[in-house]
Amino acid sequence: MPKGKDTALISWKEVPFGCYILEPGNSVGFKTGDWRSFRPVLDKEKCVKCGQCYIMCPDMTYTQDEEGYYIADLTYCKGCGICASVCPKGAITMVVEEV
Amino acid sequence: MGKRIAKEVSIAIAEAVKQCRVDVIAAYPITPQTHIVEHLSELVANGELDAEYITVESEHSAISACLGSVATGARTFTSTASQGLALMHEILFIAPALRLPVVMVVANRALSAPISIWNDHGDIMAERDIGWIQTFAENGQEAVDLVYHAFRVAEDRRVMFPAIVNIDGFTLSHMIEPIELPDQEQVDRYLPPFRPRYKLDPRKPLSMGPVGIPEIYTEAKKAQDEAFKNAYKVILKAWDEFEEVFGRRYRPVETYRMEDAEVALLIMGSLAETAMTAVDRMREAGKRVGLVRLRLWRPFPLRDFVKAVKGLKVLAVIDRALSPGATGGPVGTEVRSALYQVPGRPRVVNFIAGLGGRDVTVEDFEEMADRAYVYMKKKPKEPYEMIGVKE
């Protein structure tokens, strides 16, 4: 991809060879977070840091912070609610996203 | 320099593929291509050719496996005919779009129905628009030489398009002809190792074959088309170099006795040899008849072709395929359209001949040339005529 252009609006001369995508995993540039109407909210009091939310998230949003809590990256979170449903401790609640 | 040895053309092609040091072959048997792939599996089996031979379960999988193989950086060959080529159809378009230079020999054969194992160009003409480089061989030597050339051009980094070498089924594939196979050293000089620009390798990941949303599809196709047209120069250059290394000269358009011709026959493939005899006879009878043969079919050698037919009054295009309900055979319509903008263009008449293994004789060619003379004065009633149909 030519630098600075992250859409497909390019001249035919800029189409990469074979229409290949040469930047592995560049979909990180596509923010799916705005599909969300509910947001997962963590209650650290209840969390036992088991990582179920992390491993079951279809959008790979969770990373561990320094204290070991799993935090969802809302850039990608689509608000499906899987993490809340699999959490054995009920530590995640889905709350309506304010517009 | 190698010696000229009598060999079945299919066997010679397999030997040439071996000399090209292919890494992977994936093929499925179909008459009249079988002798090529049988001989290749033999060469692999007895260790003469160090390659993987994938005995796929269909032609669809043959070409699919070939795409996977080239994408991984391996020199890859396949061969098919007729129904097998038709079964590949879906995947054939994908190879050039992904710039994957597979080389394939097609032993041209009629398409069903009725089922026929015999020769015509119906199979390959149905694949006119796939975006592969396509050449047609006239004889065994040329078939072999076009194989070296196909790898050389297809894998050239400025090209990176797949290539088909067409040989007439049986009438060429099964002929025993004196063929000179070059020394391995010559082939190595002509054909450098395959070093693709990109390949599937975990050390440098990339994605091949993404979704083309409407914002990019047209641009992707334009880029492909431009690159394909640019391949023409490399195709010619590779023939120049071929001459330097092997001493035989090839051009995209061949002409025979065209100096002062007013009528010419246009043909592709091995029938050209019979047509030459007809031309000789007509010349003896004082008729100014010549012959044009297209060696390169895709990309279409527009300029060289127009130059070759300059000054003609009538051009008789002989198609070995029928395009039902169309305005001509596939070559006929192409040539008419190529000449339409040319001032003083010859009248193009179109004959469909030699379908499903029907012999096309010297007399048939003479008849076509005679009819061309008739049409010099009077417009034909129909856009194309079939030759040799029993009434």
Place this chain on the structure above:
Amino acid sequence: MLKEWAKFKGFSAKNLPKEEPFAPGHRACQGCGEVLALRLALKALGMNVIAISATGCMEIISSPFPYTSWRVPWLHVAFENAAAVASGVEAALRALKRKGRFPRNRRVDVVAFAGDGGTADIGLQALSGALERGHDFVYICLDNEAYMNTGVQRSGCTPYGAMTTTSPPGKKSIGQMTWKKNVPAIAAAHGIPYVATATPAFFLDLMNKVKKAALVEGPAYVHIYSPCPTGWGTKGEDSITLAKLAVETRIFPLYEVIEGKYYITRKITKPKPVEEYLKRQRRFRHLTEEEIRKIQARVDAEYERLLRLAECL
């Protein structure tokens, strides 16, 4: 135990690989169980893979130009030929390694992903050919029980009674009229070294099976049950619950076939009634009690058959 697994200790919640070979920003629906299965499979495989995708949901959502979610080399050619394309990749690697054009000792796992349609229906021939020829590769069927990418049409893997856009219930139809095609059994019939079933609900089991499949020399087949909220008419948050229920009701049993021998990897001794699974999904909403009884009987019989195969009776 196959000798190739000798050094593999298995994944546990404590030693999950950190790498995510599949990146976020993909366009799968909310709560998609298929992309979760794909993610977990890739996580188990790691970065030294070449992946091939069949046309289908996962291919579409992961590669709208100019974006890709693949951090490993990836090739998509068409719908029905993932196994054939993988054959070519595998053969090429073998040739290039032998000829010294690819590092000989570098392990690369070739993996093909296809949906149930790309596997059980249009791709079955290519799959059979590749398994029979013995290529060293992993084939993963991501089974969401219909052609989702084209708008939820029935496939050979759509379960009996399910409503899809081409198996609509009506006066003369109860929905899908046929029983789910048993693709793992078809794969196993090729005599390949390893076949397994898995579901993202049991993620460690899934990851271990995929890893074992990759370690095996020769072809391996993993059939992964993948909930699809869009096609099934379920809630995104329920995907894992359903995947668990499918196992607990014995509708989708978890097992391995190692060199022809069946092993049940999660025995269900006190199965839940299938109704509990069916009633949570819009695709089964129209089913009468009689039809549900029929499904229950079939599930019971199939499980018995599996137990017999595993000699657990």
